[in-house]
Amino acid sequence: MRTLKFLLQKEFRQIFRDPAIIRIIFVMPLIQLIILPLAADYEVKNIKLSVVDHDHSTYSRQLVEKVTSSGYFTLNDYSPSFDKALGEVEQNHADLILEIPADFEGMLVRADESTLFIAVNAINGVKANLGAAYLRSIIQDYNSEVRLKWIQFPRFNPELSIAITSANWFNPHLNYRFFMVPGILVILVTMVGAFLTSLNIVKEKEIGTIEQINVTPIRKYHFILGKLIPFWVLGLLVLSLGLLIAWLIYGITPVGSLLVIYVFAAVYLLAVLGLGLLVSTYTSSQQQAMLISFFMMMIFILLGGLYTSIDSMPAWAQAFTKLNPVAYFIEVMRMVVLKGSGIADIRNHLSVVLGIAVVLNSWAVFNYKKRA
């Protein structure tokens, strides 16, 4: 126990001796937590519209007015031809082209039928789909208005209709930040934990001080614990600061209990630190350690459900996320913060991550050889 205490003293001193790294550990993640959630907004709005009106009739003007006053679209320009409008799309000035054929009004009134042409930039399929759907529903509305003008419907409408009401639970204002902030916080805690541990041991290897430690009579587990505990503490500190910022800046207070978050985070950090340790036992330079942990982190983070929903991934990728500790923490954070899930709801997550922690750390201890 005394040995461990001395080791911890040494490690803490070593960490705090370099003020630059301390500043970076705390300041950089927190600045990002303050700024980046503002960037995360998938909502499709302000779709840039280019109109090609070959008709110039009352109806075509009414239609364009209805579209632009809907709030979803901003009118970029009236292009004289479709090709010109396509040029606007190429330059990213327009997302969607509405082409109104010549004699649009005439056809509608005389032949009972007229066709509008819509072309949409589909590089981003989701945005394209939604934009086109909005535009079509506005056109449908306009269509009903036109009909009302020409036909008198009977007083009792014989058409059957299902009224759909919808409710959004847990986040009724659909505030994207409530969803992103807890997720981003997980990423920051993870990066701090994993990178620092993986670099730390390998650094001792690289500059040769590990030999000195190896000739002392301390045990393997002393050494490993001495390396783990300081970064575990740092990770929890970053988490606490992050939660504070989430509250101060974004007004996010967990619906569920903070204790659940900390219990999970404590176990989770063990898993992440174990990963860092494992990487450092397999590598011989900081460069290698960094590249490998970066490689794994990037995969864990991008497939962790922060940006894109795990449910939408192909089956093999979903199978992989079952082993991805980051995915569990992101989900747990969102469950506890937004829905108030309790320890019983997350017990599966907790036991899996505990399992991962045990495996990784035992593996690392097993693989760490006292003699280099």
Added chain:
Amino acid sequence: MKQFISFVKKEFYHIFRDRRTILILLGMPIVQILLFGFALTNEVKNAQIAILDNAQDDASAALRTQLDASRYFTVARELHSYTEIEQAFREGKIKLVVVLPHRFNQDLQHLNSAQVQLIADASDPNVGTTLTNYASAVILDYQDRITNQRKLPYTINTELRYLYNPQLKGAYSFVPGVMAMVLMLVCTMMTAITIVREKETGTMEVMLVSPVRPLKIILAKAVPYLLLSSVNIASILLLSTLALDVPIQGNIFLLIGESLLFTITSLALGLLISSATASQQTAMFISLTGLFLPTVMLSGFMFPIENMPLPLRLISNLVPAKWFYIIAQSVMIKGLGITAVWKETLVLLGMTLLLLTLAIRSFKIRLA
């Protein structure tokens, strides 16, 4: 010149001596482009929903079948009371609950109208609204089917064309983005520790007393990594076309040229980080923690830049990946030429020169 070449050679030996690092540097982009190209999509599909069917009649059964048949979601659970909904959401799997009223069929038959309630787990607002939209569409389809659609007069038809990506594949928007991200991070990281490592291990002193000018030292460090990056660019482009079916519509040489330019920008950024920091740990931490999230979030490939508040839109201009993403998307997917992307190209060029100048400036002849 001879001096320079021998310096480049030395750096080469340094890098290639470490087989493991080479393997990672060349393998990483391949794995990443495959993984992310296949797995990342903004679409919502395979979501699990639940039904609270208070009616249990023919109409509700029919609607349920129709919901289940949709490719966007599967009906995974049957709930029996309103109070079960919250628990279902809390456990996390169910994203939407469709509530059908008692007497659903009777209402439809006799009153010509019935109410359906959709309750979404909106903790993910994107998934919540998308599923609500999809479910509404399915229900409206159902309504259309049971109404005898008669042909109404004064009909406006719409004809829809999807430009550039008629099959609406997710990879078309993600591949250029993943390219930007992977090149940027790998290149910056590679060079970020080169100079600082020599400082830390003490070999920099040796170099500094040699008669080589600092400019040459720095450039010599970048050259081998530029070659490595070229291999990476080639493998990324090959994989995009062969494995991910994202065709290169524009001029391939233009695309390669732009990729090389962007690589040089990233290498310059790495060099700057390297000459401005004192330890490998700091350098790596800055190049990763400092670059990873901003690159992903502010380059425009995950989240639309036009949705961001003004200050962030301005900051995003400082992210090199943003410019490369626009270029890659224009050349690769839209098939445009240099006339469409010259502005973005100039911006990258300017950034590169600025970063290189800063890197050389902050590279000190004398160490502390």
